[in-house]
Amino acid sequence: MTSVSGAPAVRSPLAAINVSRRFLRAILPGLSLVLVLAGIAWMNPRAISYFGINLMLNLAIPVALATIAQMFVITVNDLDLSIGTFVSFVACVGATWLHDNPLFGIAVLAAAVGVYALTGAVIYLRNVPSIVVTLGMLFVWQGLAVLVLPKPGGKAPDWLHGLMNLHPPYVPFPIVAALIIAAIVHVGVMQTSYGAILRGSGGNPIAIGRAGWSLLKTKVAMFTLAGVFGVFSGLALIGLTTSADANIGKGYTLLSVAGVILGGGEFVGGRVSPIGAVIGALTLTLAGSLLNFMRISPDWQVGAEGAILIVVLAARALINRTGRGA
């Protein structure tokens, strides 16, 4: 409503609805997490303890890191289908070369991040759909992972294993890690001035270009960050499992996309939330535990996770509907 004298009378209720709608949307990821936790507490009260949470959420850290990686790509309106096999590749490198020859291992991982940056550049410069490019990369990483580690095995570096098995007082490590990841990425993407440009390049790339920013740079920046967080994810994963296999990251692609969306992100338009994405990853991981406690056979678990996703998305769609027509 354009305001003229007297208009505020009309505007204020609308504004209130807008605010409450945004608020509802913002708490939705947290609410789903609380619901899943409540379900677990109800099924198995003993699970809600320092060690219970440690056990249930351990694997949430690599998932959260992969989700953040996916979020960076989604911010610039692309989708990374290769993140799962990339995590596998990193895990294989981590359990072999990084353990045996740290310098060489680091160089290989750095080169892998470089390939990610290059992927972003190709997508921007050649204007090819990211789905096509990253689908191709999916097979590249998968193949490389098998080449590095044909049979399951290897050994994670001790420092990684030590890091992932920290036992901080009172608060379980996965929660501390989730808080740190969410806080760092939130400040970087949502609070810094260049973060605004990065998100803006997903919202209206033309406007960003017209304001004199390089869209190639934003695209490459986001893909590089995705590569970096993909490396973190793979390393965190072998820190927990101590060994690797070429299929270890299978399923991470879809989990990461689901986590971003569950956390309040949108596929297009640069609307993402790092805190939401981390919460989304935690929710998805815990949902697995909840389904275990409910004695739902693993065959059905993927379907059940999908159902949770649909319920949350339906709730979001309903909230959005309430605000339309204003």
Next chain:
Amino acid sequence: MNEPSGNIVTLNGVEKSFGAVRALAGVDFVVAPGECVGLVGHNGAGKSTLMNILAGTLSADTGEIIIGGAPQRNFSVVLAHKLGIRCVFQELSLCPNLTVAENTRVLHHAIAGFGWRTRAGRLISNQLDEIFPEHGIATDAVVGDLPIGKRQMIEVARAFTITDSPLRLVILDEPTSSLDTHRASQLLSYVRRVIGKGASCILISHLLGEILENSDRVVVMRDGKVVAVDRASGFTRDKLVAAMGATAVAKTRSTEATGARRGSTPVRVQARPATQTDSLDLVAHEGEIVGLAGLAGHGQTELLLSIFRASTRGRRFVRRDSRNILPTAQSEARSTVPGAPGLPDIASRSLDDGAKSGVRARSPARNASRSDAGRRSLIRVTDPVALIAGDRQSDGVFPLWSIAENIGIRSIAALRKGVLLSPERETEFAERWQQRIKIRTPDLRNNILSLSGGNQQKALFARALGSEAKILLMDDPMRGVDVGTKLEVYELIRSEATAGRTFLWYTTEMEELENCDHVYVFRNGRIVADLRRDELSEERVIQSSFEEAAHP
């Protein structure tokens, strides 16, 4: 033009081609300091291309660009900004996912580091205060949540903000297209103040009155060339139109007394906004053009949308209702989901009308505004409805489809052959309308976006007029369309109305209201005045828009 040193901008022989299309065919153009240059021309005359070159977003094929006396080689957006050239583009250039403050930061590379958000917020809010007092825009509001009028205010204000680089020239491309009269005049008076301080401005507008009143000099473009340049006082409206080469259609203002005709034809639409406190209804008869006037965003679009919703929902209900022989149905304005499909309320019946006015209601319609839950919105529609959206980019065109597909989509049932769509019929249908409405394109199978803005709008008109709809809702569709196209479309609307169609036309331009048989003025979501053709005047409309006028 020979002493470029004094000028802010000098363009010499600038040419630009897009493939085979020659957008600019050797343009010479100057802007002096402290001058407002009005730039007019048809859509497709090359104005936007020229401005894009000045703003650095496009580079010229040949020609000389001299800014502040210095010839520019690798001219770019960054350089243009540094040299003090700002551009407000016709299509909005804000990021909808960012806040007002963040969008300000996007334009100013200098706003960075700790506290940038506060600084950007202060910058834009001071500027908004200065141009549009009482704008009511919060700097932490997400732009996508704001109505289009406010977005345009932000965009304009943002162009005038200054950080590290000076402000020498502001290019305003249709800056008032989404602003109401009040905001537009605030903007234009601010532009004059800025010019008084020595900055320059290029004003592009299809509102020739706006150009003549606010420019010092007017440049007319046609077919990629400058065809006339003179002081604004040397031009009149008609001279401008002639220079632009507009299809000379004499303004036929039918003066027939429509008051007498009213009532002789059946009522097609009767609608009362949900926020209406009295019993004033919008009524549209067969063959009428009914105008919805008032300041932008005062409930006109909402009412059109609820009429549209009422009609589409009606189709499902009619079968059910006909068994019950329910003359009218009314629904409570609920505080829920306006657009969501819901169950019909057959609970309440209104006794007063239906039989009396000869209207059979098809459906209950839900309130568009949630602010007054509990009040009733009453909408009756008798015939199929088509809507011509105001925001053609987001609500009008299907950007991936061809022109023919875009035209045919509203009439898909008629274009079938068996159960499948017949491409031949679709093409034939589109060709018929191309000739009727004169869409300028070499091939209807081209993508819709290959058309200029005005021609895209024509395609949307063709979509609606080609359908079986008897009632056409127009949500200010002529925004930013050139005069020639407008006159052609007005003509078409009048002839379709004579043939029995009903038009509901929301517009913010007085000129367009003069085509209407009856005008309803809106204020704060309510109808506040009901003017017959012979009562219509700009003063009456403005008066009613700003204060409650006593209506008969």
